[in-house]
Amino acid sequence: MxxxxxxxxxxxxxxxxxxxxxxxxxxxxxxxxxxxxxxxxxxxxxxxxxxxxxxxxxHRSIVFCPSGALAKPGDYVSRDVAGIPLIAVRGLDSKIRAFRNACRHRGVQLANGHGCARVLVCPYHGWAYSLDGSLRSIPHEHGFPDVDKATRGLVPVACAEINGLVFINQDPQADINNDVSSLPxxxxxxxxxxxxxxxxxxxxxxxxxxxxxxxxxxxxxxxxxxxxxxxxxxxxxxxxxxxxxxxxxxxxxxxxxxxxxxxxxxxxxxxxxxxxxxxxxxxxxxxxxxxxxxxxxxxxxxxxxxxxxxxxxxxxxxxxxxxxxxxxxxxxxxxxxxxxxxxxxxxxxxxxxxxxxxxxxxxxxxxxxxxxxxxxxxxxxxxxx
Ligand code: FES
Ligand SMILES: [Fe+2]
Missing domain, CATH: 3.90.380.10 (Naphthalene 1,2-dioxygenase Alpha Subunit; Chain A, domain 1)
Incomplete structure (x- = not known):
């Protein structure tokens, strides 16, 4: 091609x-x-x-996967990048976001490999995250009186879908659009x-x-x-x-x-x-x-x-x-x-x-x-x- x-x-x-x-x-x-x-x-x-x-x-803006690997809302790809478990997921709004793939309860990975989900549910105790990373529900929530769900969403990683490729950058200061602007x-x-x-x-x-x-x-x-x-x-x-x-x-x-x-x-x-x-x-x-x-x-x-x-x-x-x-x-x-x-x-x-x-x-x-x-x-x- x-x-x-x-x-x-x-x-x-x-x-x-x-x-x-x-x-x-x-x-x-x-x-x-x-x-x-x-x-x-x-x-x-x-x-x-x-x-x-x-x-x-x-510290670089690097290719995570092609857009086609995250074609529909709910599609996710999770894997390690330089030793850090990450997950990229296409939201219901069609935007692709990336997160550190670690539950905010005790760190377990929310998913492995590829798949499609409406909600990311941790396999350990079932904390559930929306596709935009926000923490949606905690089973038996009354046991966590100090947890403010609004502040315990998945930790985002810079991510941009550009010209059919999904780029990520683990550096919080990243400007992916600028970094990859000269790529064909x-x-x-x-x-x-x-x-x-x-x-x-x-x-x-x-x-x-x-x-x-x-x-x-x-x-x-x-x-x-x-x-x-x-x-x-x-x-x-x-x-x-x-x-x-x-x-x-x-x-x-x-x-x-x-x-x-x-x-x-x-x-x-x-x-x-x-x-x-x-x-x-x-x-x-x-x-x-x-x-x-x-x-x-x-x-x-x-x-x-x-x-x-x-x-x-x-x-x-x-x-x-x-x-x-x-x-x-x-x-x-x-x-x-x-x-x-x-x-x-x-x-x-x-x-x-x-x-x-x-x-x-x-x-x-x-x-x-x-x-x-x-x-x-x-x-x-x-x-x-
Ligand atoms: S580690 Fe995820 S719900 Fe407990
Ligand atoms: Fe060869």
Missing amino acids: AVNTNNKKQLLSDADVVQKIFEHIDNSTTDKGDKTWKEPVKNYRSKERLNAELKILQ KLMPDGHRLLRSDNMVIKANWKLYIESALEGYHIRETHKDTFFPVQYDNLTVVETFGENSRIAFPYQAIEALRKKKGTNLCADGRLTYVYHLFPNVLISTFPGCLQVVVIEPIDESTTCQHTYLITDIDENDTELLDSIFEGQKFAANGAIEDQKIVMSAQRGLMSGANEYLEFSLFESAISHLHTHLAKEIELLAESKSQ
């Missing part, structure tokens, strides 16, 4: 990306960054470093959720993200899946702010050789992977988009939350079947990546390397590490003032 091109000025048009890809195909080249990068292994193994990274996640519009209007799932991977979260940001591994890792239909080590890499976009062409892009014009659409001829710093990947596939939130759990454990969305009509079963077929294919490639990433995690523990080495082809990864280091420094400076 193509992303909306409004507000995408920092990025090349499809026509320009396709042109660059043809030049690379013809010259057996790929985009190269201007420097290599060495990332110390201790930055993947250290608890202290992970805590600094979690602080970044707690990635979600199609009126999209809906096809499915969502989550998976725990025994690897550091950065190893997982790195595997999505380069095409240098296509031939070796994806011998029988992506390599037969794509290209090894042929990507177009762009950065916008702390984020990046990597174009992975399919061999079917050859059909665009004779097409000219700035309106050329590369949908179905390449996959764009948008890396929204620091932990979100949005990938375009024929007919659908995948939003993946990579949640660090500890230094060697990551939870991957995946949302598959589309704007194809639900009655168009033929097209939807072809999307699901395509996703089965992509899932096989994803399993190959997961195996490699877990192997790289064991490699971190082996003591063989002091640092991981990233080539000129892997410049989107260098971009990630450059900005992570900067953000950690900035946060440390702001704390010491």
Whole structure:
């Protein structure tokens, strides 16, 4: 699915990306960054470093889920963000709000995972909260003579639904609209959720993200899946702010050789992977988009939350079947990546390397590490003032 091109000025048009890809195909080249990068292994193994990274996640406006995951009033998504249990819910007024997912009685989570509810009822003693977070009822309320219900609603977290994505920020001073104003519009209007799932991977979260940001591994890792239909080590890499976009062409892009014009659409001829710093990947596939939130759990454990969305009509079963077929294919490639990433995690523990080495082809990864280091420094400076 193509992303909306409004507000995408920092990025090349499809026509320009396709042109660059043809030049690379013809010259057996790929985009190269201007420097290599060495990332110390201790930055993947250290608890202290992970805590600094979690602080970044707690102080930034970050994607929580696509709007389509909270389509109707009462729909909620709850999960941990940087170790803090949060819940986002669409209210009866259609507004999405986020809260710390902790009952104001004794802290139990009001819900886990995804669902739809008219009222959020705590599973411990039954305190009930309206979808706007206000405390509605307390069973046997006469036992709490000092509790003022008006002041014991769920604790809000800054939340905004912008261009089809739900952003949250745990910093009370947050201005989400301002923070994300320069992001391109990635979600199609009126999209809906096809499915969502989550998976725990025994690897550091950065190893997982790195595997999505380069095409240098296509031939070796994806011998029988992506390599037969794509290209090894042929990507177009762009950065916008702390984020990046990597174009992975399919061999079917050859059909665009004779097409000219700035309106050329590369949908179905390449996959764009948008890396929204620091932990979100949005990938375009024929007919659908995948939003993946990579949640660090500890230094060697990551939870991957995946949302598959589309704007194809639900009655168009033929097209939807072809999307699901395509996703089965992509899932096989994803399993190959997961195996490699877990192997790289064991490699971190082996003591063989002091640092991981990233080539000129892997410049989107260098971009990630450059900005992570900067953000950690900035946060440390702001704390010491
Ligand atoms: S902890 Fe929620 S009702 Fe007691
Ligand atoms: Fe891969």
